[in-house]
Amino acid sequence: MKYLCLIYQEEKQEANVPRDVIQKAKSDxxxxxxxxxxxxxxxxxxxxxxxxxxTTVRVxxxxxxxxxxxxxxxxxxxxxxxxxxxxxxxxxxxxxxxIPSAKWGSVxxxxxxxxxx
Amino acid sequence: xxxxxxxxGVGQDLIDTIESVxxxxxxRVLATLIRLLGDFDLAEEALQEAFAAxxxxxPAEGIPSxxxxxLVSTGRFKAIxxxxxSQREVSDEHDVPQAAxxxxxxADDELRLIxxxxxxxxxxxxxxxxxxxxxxxxxxxxxxxxxxxxxPTVAQRIVRAKGKIKxxxxxxxxxxxxxxxxxxxxxxxxxxxxxxxxxRFRHDLSGEAIRLGHxxxxxxxxxxxxxxxxxxxxxxxxxxxxxxxxxxxxxxxxQDRSLWDHAEIAEGVALVERALASRRVxxxxxxxxxxxxxxxxxxxxxxxxxxxxxxYDVLLRMDPSPVVELNRAAAIAMRDxxxxxxxxxxxxxxxxxxxDYNHAHSARGELLRRLKRxxxxxxxxxxxxxxxxxDAERRFLERRLESLQQPLDR
Numbered sequence: 001m002k003y004l005c006l007i008y009q010e011e012k013q014e015a016n017v018p019r020d021v022i023q024k025a026k027s028d029x030x031x032x033x034x035x036x037x038x039x040x041x042x043x044x045x046x047x048x049x050x051x052x053x054x055t056t057v058r059v060x061x062x063x064x065x066x067x068x069x070x071x072x073x074x075x076x077x078x079x080x081x082x083x084x085x086x087x088x089x090x091x092x093x094x095x096x097x098x099i100p101s102a103k104w105g106s107v108x109x110x111x112x113x114x115x116x117x
Numbered sequence: 118x119x120x121x122x123x124x125x126g127v128g129q130d131l132i133d134t135i136e137s138v139x140x141x142x143x144x145r146v147l148a149t150l151i152r153l154l155g156d157f158d159l160a161e162e163a164l165q166e167a168f169a170a171x172x173x174x175x176p177a178e179g180i181p182s183x184x185x186x187x188l189v190s191t192g193r194f195k196a197i198x199x200x201x202x203s204q205r206e207v208s209d210e211h212d213v214p215q216a217a218x219x220x221x222x223x224a225d226d227e228l229r230l231i232x233x234x235x236x237x238x239x240x241x242x243x244x245x246x247x248x249x250x251x252x253x254x255x256x257x258x259x260x261x262x263x264x265x266x267x268x269p270t271v272a273q274r275i276v277r278a279k280g281k282i283k284x285x286x287x288x289x290x291x292x293x294x295x296x297x298x299x300x301x302x303x304x305x306x307x308x309x310x311x312x313x314x315x316x317r318f319r320h321d322l323s324g325e326a327i328r329l330g331h332x333x334x335x336x337x338x339x340x341x342x343x344x345x346x347x348x349x350x351x352x353x354x355x356x357x358x359x360x361x362x363x364x365x366x367x368x369x370x371x372q373d374r375s376l377w378d379h380a381e382i383a384e385g386v387a388l389v390e391r392a393l394a395s396r397r398v399x400x401x402x403x404x405x406x407x408x409x410x411x412x413x414x415x416x417x418x419x420x421x422x423x424x425x426x427x428x429y430d431v432l433l434r435m436d437p438s439p440v441v442e443l444n445r446a447a448a449i450a451m452r453d454x455x456x457x458x459x460x461x462x463x464x465x466x467x468x469x470x471x472x473d474y475n476h477a478h479s480a481r482g483e484l485l486r487r488l489k490r491x492x493x494x495x496x497x498x499x500x501x502x503x504x505x506x507x508d509a510e511r512r513f514l515e516r517r518l519e520s521l522q523q524p525l526d527r
Contacts, residue, residue, distance in 0.1 A: 088288035
């Protein structure tokens with residue numbers, strides 16, 4: 001099954017994080033990605049720019065509206081994702097727990113609709 | 118009961134037999150069918166069809182030597198047959214039921230079912246509802262009654278949980294050893310909740326919880342698993358003594374100890390000793406050890422309160438909670454006198470932790486009564502009465518309150 005691991009963290013806190021900690025986080029993310037590529041669990045991943053670059057789009061009664069910022073104001077913001085392939089939810093949870101930012105943010109694990117169902 | 122039909126011309130004896138097979142085997146058959154069919158709903162339909170087939174066939178063919186295996190293979194066949202028909206694949210070829218080896222996994226299947234129902238990805242409420250429905254075979258109405266909610270709410274919880282198991286790919290398996298501690302916590306919590314629910318209201322539920330406890334202990338003899346089983350057995354051993362003939366609550370100190378179930382006590386105590394030998398102590402084991410000290414006293418005056426206080430001290434360090442503090446205060450009152458216990462209880466209540474917990478007020482009332490501060494005792498019992506929800510507890514408090522008007526009898 002495929003699972004989308006949505007990475008949430010507090011953007012505001014990032015400004016306070018020392019440089020070397022950020023460097024370490026980057027190399028941890030890189031190592032994690034290489035790791036799950038080797039085990040065949042990796043499908044895809046991206047990091048996202050901050051929510052102050054986000055635009056929310058809606059179409060109502062045929063009329064387009066665009067608003068500045070993300071859809072919802074929350075404490076933690078979506079900062080990136082990993083799309084993984086796992087045997088079942090248990091394996092997906094084990095992999096999600098290894099995402100470096102799980103130690104300071106949170107990871108939402110969402111099963112992806114199977115095209116056959 | 119799930120067997121809501123009786124075929125015409127079938128003897129009552131046979132219906133009774135099938136009913137008792139249903140009670141004894143239906144959950145195990147279901148657990149295996151879920152594994153074989155890979156789907157909760159499909160397995161439940163197959164279970165009902167297997168029993169319908171039993172009502173139809175057993176009168177003529179006789180009861181099979183292994184009813185469980187018969188039911189599993191019949192249910193499996195019916196489900197596969199239905200799947201095939203729905204896929205419009207006509208096939209007369211009957212699926213030969215798997216060899217007997219498959220049915221040896223039954224106990225493992227029940228464990229799989231318990232761990233799946235108590236998966237931490239499901240909400241705690243859903244875990245309890247699903248366990249009672251799938252593992253214990255309770256109806257949604259029965260679950261709703263036990264947890265003071267409505268049947269549609271319970272039904273919705275169960276449907277959602279099953280949807281998540283299927284949709285999110287929660288596997289039907291006993292977790293790996295490395296994940297076991299965390300996963301076991303959830304299972305033990307649910308089993309103990311079921312036991313407590315049964316202990317207060319319905320004995321069949323506590324029996325189910327003890328059965329699950331035995332099953333877990335047999336397959337995963339972790340000290341906390343043994344501790345929980347011991348705790349349940351030791352509590353259950355007092356069942357015949359804890360209510361009077363009129364259904365009124367009898368306090369531990371006043372129970373007729375000859376009514377205690379000494380076989381259950383022996384089993385519970387042996388489990389406590391075995392678990393303590395592992396030197397890995399957890400909250401369930403400590404509570405079981407406390408219950409074992411009570412069980413060890415031939416009459417209440419011989420209770421080793423010093424030992425009990427010591428065990429509560431360890432429990433409080435390991436698993437701090439206001440309720441454990443309250444119980445410790447009650448034990449201190451027995452060891453050092455009511456004034457010492459009362460001071461601790463007043464401090465707990467002053468923090469505001471147990472203000473709405475009726476047992477805190479009734480325990481306090483009891484100590485005030487012993488201290489002959491009858492006016493305050495009466496106030497405390499009245500506060501407890503405002504908070505109580507259960508009839509037997511209400512009658513108990515009312516009798517306590519009445520007894521304050523009479524001269525002290527002890």
